[in-house]
Amino acid sequence: MINKADKNTIRRRKHLRVRAKISGTSLTPRLCVYRSNKNIEVQVIDDTKGITLCSSSSEQLHLEHGNNCEAARQVGLDIAKKCLEKNIDSVVFDRAGYLYHGRVKAVAEAAREGGLKF
Numbered sequence: 001m002i003n004k005a006d007k008n009t010i011r012r013r014k015h016l017r018v019r020a021k022i023s024g025t026s027l028t029p030r031l032c033v034y035r036s037n038k039n040i041e042v043q044v045i046d047d048t049k050g051i052t053l054c055s056s057s058s059e060q061l062h063l064e065h066g067n068n069c070e071a072a073r074q075v076g077l078d079i080a081k082k083c084l085e086k087n088i089d090s091v092v093f094d095r096a097g098y099l100y101h102g103r104v105k106a107v108a109e110a111a112r113e114g115g116l117k118f
Contacts, residue, residue: 014097022092023047031079031091031111031118033104039066040103042079042111044091054082072106079107080114090117 024030024047034041041057056079058066065071083091091111098104112118 011097015094018094018097022094024092028090028092029053029088030094031116032094033096033098033107035096035098035103037067040072040075040107042075042107044079044083044088053088054079054086056082067103069103069106072103073110076107076110077114080111080116084115089115093118 022030024045026046026048030045030047032043032045034043039058041055041059043055044053045051046053056075058071058075061071061074061078063071063074083089093108095104095108100108108118
């Protein structure tokens with residue numbers, strides 16, 4: 001049986017492996033997802049300059065239940081709206097070692113519905 005610390009260590013290793021292959025540029029920044037037990041957070045990052053272009057989270061949107069798929073969907077729509085306001089229409093999706101399932105998938109699908117391409 002794997003305890004919680006080991007699961008997070010495995011996830012971080014996966015994230016480092018993915019980060020070795022993908023990187024955000026000025027034209028196609030990286031959309032990075034962080035999922036905690038209570039909230040979900042999303043950032044759009046330009047790795048060449050090392051800056052965060054825009055971000056959104058369930059905590060920032062003052063959602064009552066920030067740890068469910070509906071909250072993740074609202075965060076995805078919000079980040080898509082913010083990106084389109086800054087003339088960012090295509091991104092590289094970084095799931096940060098999490099499985100593409102549940103809240104991570106809800107964020108990605110909502111961002112696509114909101115107009116982002118990845």
